[in-house]
Amino acid sequence: MLMIDGAMTTQMLGRFQEIVKVLGDAEEAINEILQVNPRNNEVTAFRAYIDSKLQKLGQESENMRMTFTNTPNIAGGFCVGCRKNISFDTQTVVFRKTSSTQLEVWHLPCFKQMGNKN
Numbered sequence: 001m002l003m004i005d006g007a008m009t010t011q012m013l014g015r016f017q018e019i020v021k022v023l024g025d026a027e028e029a030i031n032e033i034l035q036v037n038p039r040n041n042e043v044t045a046f047r048a049y050i051d052s053k054l055q056k057l058g059q060e061s062e063n064m065r066m067t068f069t070n071t072p073n074i075a076g077g078f079c080v081g082c083r084k085n086i087s088f089d090t091q092t093v094v095f096r097k098t099s100s101t102q103l104e105v106w107h108l109p110c111f112k113q114m115g116n117k118n
C-alpha cells in the first residue's frame, strides 16, 4: 500500500523547480565572473559543484514527476470506494496492489472508512 499526498507532492515539485532556478541563476553569475577572470580556480570548482547539483536535482525531480504522472494512468482516475473522480494534484490518495497487474486507488477517507467497516 502506498499513500501519496497530492498537494504535498505538487508543493515539493514546485520547491525543486525553485532550487533549480536559483542554482541556474548562480551558474549564470559564475559564468560572468569566469568571463572576466577565466583562471580563477575557486570559481571554476564552484561551477563544477553547481553543475553536478543541478544535474542531480533535475534528474530527481524528473523521476518524481514521472512516477507521479504515471501512477494515475495505471490506477485510473476513480476512487474504488466512492467511484468519484480523484484529483491527484490536491488530494491524499492510497494505492493498493490487488494483483500483479491491478492497482487500486482510493481517497484516503474512503480507504479508512472501508477499514472501519471490515
Ligand SMILES: [Zn+2]
Binding pocket: 079, 080, 081, 082, 083, 084, 106, 107, 110
Ligand atoms: Zn472516494
